[in-house]
Amino acid sequence: MTAPANGPLRVGELRPSQLLHTYGVGAVTDLPNLSTMVLGLDHWELQQAAPLTEDRLLAAVRRRLGPQVTTLRTPPYLQETSDPFGDWTRVGVPVALFPRWLRCSREQCGILSPASSGLFELEEHILRPENTRYAHNCYSTGRRRPTAVPARFLVACPAGHMDDFPWQYFVHRGADAPAECTLSLVERGTTGEAANLFVTCSCNDVKARSMAEAMGTRGEQELPACRGHHPHLGTFETCDEKVRTIALGATNSWFASQLRVFSLPRAEEPLAQAVREHWHSLELLAAVPPEAAKMLLPTLACWPELEQYGVEQVWNAVRAEATAKTAAPAQQASDDEEFDLATPEWQAFTALNRYSLPDFTTEPEPVPASASAWLERVVLVHRLREVSALTGFTRIDPPEWLSPEDELIEPAAPLSKEQPTWVPCAELRGEGVFLAFREDRLAEWEKRTDVAARERTLRAAHHTWCLARGIEPRWPGIRYVLLHTFAHALIRQFALECGYGASGIAERVYARSGKRPMAGVLLYTAAPDSEGTLGGLVSLGHHNRLDPVIGQALEEARLCSSDPMCAEHDPRVHGHLHGAACHACLFAAETSCERGNHYLDRALLVETLPGDLGAFLP
Incomplete structure (x- = not known):
């Protein structure tokens, strides 16, 4: 990362995947001595941002952000060398200091002031960029000077705006502050909670004010209106939302809005x-x-x-492809077909032939004997490539966990001042296990009366939840709830067997009824390394190991440590999107679940404490 203050200055390092999932555009990055914000795409240098080819993802991004998006690009990067002053030190993602208010870390001082006030001095460390800091001259000189740390609080609103906390406004209760006064943030206690933090002013006109008064409902009444500030863009706009006080580093300060696809085979030979x-x-x-x-x-x-x-073989492949396209021109796909991300993936995983490509290697595996009545196919995915693109972000409230086909609402905060012509992306490589259910068994289960009754209960709760948020109700189907529940049960058991943490195993659920039905789940793990992962997850897909793993996962799903409260949970009471499910039995990390722990119900998978409410498996 580079901070464009008086020229590029390296202040830290991030992995490419972090720039999409954790510290993307508009996010506050917490460094050892600094706090910065990743600037908008207008400030990025594209010379070292390599284009990435993934037509399916580009089509999905264009549907969401507009046809002006022409390319997907990786974050700017130049190979590191031994020269600490080489060109690679000036290439990176641009960031700016945020929050702009700093506080002296010396307990006897605690002065609170903007970085531009002249009270703090920036100490640059070229060889050790993580040691770059602001220092205060209140004590001694040189490296013994106390570090000026970022102010602990910010304000943000649900519309995606963020700003420095209005310290002067808050301590003076909206009155104009004298120009010569200085503020301090004093801690009176040992817990570090907001009630023990007081803002004081050097003038004698106001009393010290506790930060507890800036929290919750009272804080919304005491603080000024939102200024509509986008710090990552340097713009202001009209906003009618009330600001909320949030702590620096709070998880609700930035939520990514993304699109993800797998790289699928277009030919059976690597060159083609x-x-x-x-x-x-x-x-x-x-x-x-x-x-x-x-x-x-x-x-x-x-x-x-x-x-x-080699040149000769590539040229022959180009001529062969040109001849094939001339003989059979491709039909123009409709927008809906281009945006159907699930069907091409389903077709690739369920193909009868195996693929052996650099980014897509599959191997059919016999179905375990105990699951042959309801499981149709098991496929070991030795190598896969996932490409994700950042399309925007929200603050305070996360984007609703809808499928890519449904999530057509624009994110609250944009990535650039104008409509973006490119978006940042990252690629991960890994492995997985794909399981396809028997369509005849699943269709028969969907027709049962007890399943229909359970679906009415879940669908009523879903309708209440959507109306409360102003979202058009789009029920994913009872089939999706079943497959999603099965995926979560298996993720927990896989984590115990393969050595990967549960948060490192992700899911992709393929569920659709009708003319082109789908019923399957892909459990996979991926890493940004070019070689991907080490095969620990694929090894669990072999029928001799998968058989006991599935059996144990189903047995664990029958009883939860929170039963009977979990098993008897009625989602209609509070408008929840899950039935018999909780943190003790099914809930997974956000990095694992594609729907934010919604649409889960153990009662649809196995018989639970209240009895058989439509269980798919005996």
Whole structure:
């Protein structure tokens, strides 16, 4: 990361995946001595931000943000060298100091003032950027000077705006503050809670004020109206929301709005797959004389991925692809077909043939004997590639956990001042296990009267929940609830067996009735390393190991430590989106669940304490 103050200054490091999931555009990044905010896309330098090819994801992003989006790009990066003053030190994601108010960490001082006031001095550390800090001259000199730490509180609103806490306004209770006065943040107690923190002013006109008065409902009444400030863009806009006080580093200060897809096979051979992935760059060569085309090949941006095959073989593959497209021109897909992210993935995982590609390697596995009555297919996914794109973010309240096909509401906060022409993305590589249910068994279960009764209960709660949030009710179907519950039960058991933490195992649920039915789950784990993961999850997919794992997962789902409260939970009472489910039995981390722990019900999977309420399995 670089801070563009008086030229780029390295202040820390982040992984590419963190720039999408944790510290994306508009997020506050907590460094050892500084607190910064990632600036909008307008400030990013694109020379070292490599384009990433993933047509399905680009189509989905364009549907959400508009047709002006032309590319997906990875964060700007230059290979690190041993030269501490090399060009690589000036390449990175731009950040700016935020919050802009600092506090002296010396207990006897505690002065509170903006960084621009001249009371604090920036100490740059070129060789150790994590040691870059602001220092206060209240005591001694040099490195012994106390560090000026970021102010502990900010204000934000549900519309996505954020601002420095109005310290002067708060302590003077809305009155104008004298120009010569200085503020201090004093702690009177040992707990560190807001009630023990007091803001004082050097003038004698006001008394010290507790930060507890800035919290909750009282804080909304005491604090000024939202200024509509987007610090990452440097803009202000009209806003009617009330601001809320939040602590620095609070998890509700930034929620990512993302889209994710898997890279799917376009051919059975690795070279043909690579040519089709980069066809938008290679198709122009088909009209060029062969000798000239071969000379131009090494100059293309995609050549590093094709170089291993040699110029001659790549040129032959380009000609073969051009001939195939001329003989059978592709039909123009409708917008809905382009945005259908689930169907192509389902077709790839359920294909009868196995794939052996760099980013998609599958192997069919026999179904465990004990599950053959309801499980149709098991596929070991030795290698997969997931690409995710950041499309916006929210504050205070997370974006509703809707499927990509349903989530058409624009996020509250934009990534750039104008409509973005590109979005940042990251790619992960990993492994997984895919399980497909028997369609005949599932369709028969859906027709049962007790299942229909349970669906009416869950659907009524879903309707109440959506109306309370002003969302159009879109029920995912009772099939989805069953498969989602099964995925969560299996994630917990997989985590005990494979060595990965439960938060590192993610799910993808494929559930749809009708003409093109789908019924299956993919449990996978992925990492930003180019080699992916080590095979611990795939090993659990072998039938001799999967059999006891599924059996134990189903047995654990029958009884929860919170029963009978969990098993007898009525979602209609408070408008919840889950039935018999809680943190003790089914809930998973946000990194694992694609629907935020919604649409879960143990009663649909196995018989629970109240009896059989529509259990799919005996």
